Amino acid sequence: MSNTSKRYTAEFKRDAVALVYSSGKTVTEVAREIGVSPEGLRNWVNQDKADRGQGPAGVLTSDEREELRRLRRENREQQQTIEVLKKPRPSSRGNRRSSRALRVHRCGEGHRDEPRWPWCLNRSGFGRDLSCWV
Known part of the structure; x- marks a missing residue:
């Protein structure tokens, strides 16, 4: 038996459900006649009942x-x-640090902040603080 399932058109499903209602036969008998699985046809009938508001609550x-x-x-x-x-x-400045701390320049003389960095930022965190450069 194949593991793939057949796809039936909506029209075919409607006709099969109508046949179950009109024929007076059981779902299994109609399924055998038209060549579909009884479980599949039963699901179509139950879904049709739910669509018409006749199915169980919560469906x-x-x-x-x-x-x-x-x-x-x-x-x-x-x-x-x-x-x-x-x-x-990624940062457009190339600096991935999010802190805006004041950093000192390379000479570090006259500054109390450690460690010494090769450049420093001004207090706003943008640009170089030119007053730090020797």
Whole structure:
């Protein structure tokens, strides 16, 4: 037996369900006559009942199933977008440090901050503090 399942058109499914209702035969008998599995035909009949509001409580209609599928796909895409946006972006200055601490220049004389860095930032964190250069 094949592991692949057959795909039936919506029209074929509607006709098969109508045949079950109109013939007075059991689902299994109709399934044998038209060449589908009894379980598959029974699922089609149960879904048709749910779509007409005659199914058990809590069963989703076809429209509700389609909307749920669409919303789950949309949610998954939004979660992926959020994950991408959470990733850190490289700094345009090439400095990946996020601190805005005052750093001292290479000579370090007259400055109390340690360690000595080859350049320093001004107090705002942008640009070089020219007063530190010898």
